Amino acid sequence: MAVMKQDRAALIELREVSVMQGDTLALDRVSLRIEAGEHVAILGPNGSGKTTLIRMITRECYPLLREGSAVTILGRNRWNVFELRPLLGVVTNDHVAACRREVTALEVVLAGFHSAIELMPYHAVTEEMRRKAGEQLRALGIEHLAGRLMTAMSSGEAQRVVIARALVHEPRALLLDEPSNSLDLRAQGELRDTLRDLARAGTGIILVTHHLADIIPEVERVVLLRGGRVVGDGHKRTLLTAARLRELFGAGVELLERDGFYHLV
Secondary structure, three states: OOOOOOOOOOOEEEEEEEEEEOOEEEEEEEEEEEOOOOEEEEEOOOOOOHHHHHHHHOOOOOOOOOOOOEEEEOOEOOOOHHHHHHHEEEEOHHHHHHHOOOOEHHHHHHHHHHOOOOOOOOOOOOHHHHHHHHHHHHHOOOHHHOOOEHHHOOHHHHHHHHHHHHHOOOOOEEEEEOOOOOOOHHHHHHHHHHHHHHHHOOOEEEEEEOOHHHOOOOOOEEEEEEOOEEEEEEEHHHHOOHHHHHHHHOOOOOEEEEOOEEEEO
16 A cells, blocks of 8 residues: 655645445545544445444544555554544544443443443553543533443433543544434534534534534534535535535435534425
């Protein structure tokens, strides 16, 4: 795989990247550059390759080795995965499901320092870690959940704990894969408020979703993914049109914009 040379390292840069999932070509010659601190939404229907893209970035799967293909993260094309994980705060539904155990919110957040779901006997926990975990819980307005078991929380509360876990080591960006799945309307609203606060505070956000309403006003760039290919990349005012979305999702839709949020009707 080729090495990219560039003057300023992007958070993520892909060039002609293809990924197989079993016998399926999940990503097909994808080229994409996302800068550090940028807020980007990757929008597409189910099966478009969105989750594969996240898994490839986090080194859970790997691209095909092809001439001219390259992947760099923060300017490097080779990473020890244990060094990479603290730099990318990842939130997936799998993480939320895995955290629904007989462990407290504080324990889950502390486990984030070790890129784990729960603390194990061999995980060292320092007072500095405890201080930072408490700060993160307070920053997300969930310090009252610190001692509560994850099994006793609503889906929205558990989601915010998992976000705190992803942020506790001060990553370079937060990657969210379909974050509003399984959340009720109130929890969806709370999630979007949380993401808006993080974006305003300068946290880079890469939001992978098929729900248009997840795209908060602070996200201005949208990447459209369909059939494993990038079919659009630009400002959301240009790409979020009824015509483009009908083509993307293969269904008749109407579009409503209100207070910076877009909705399908």
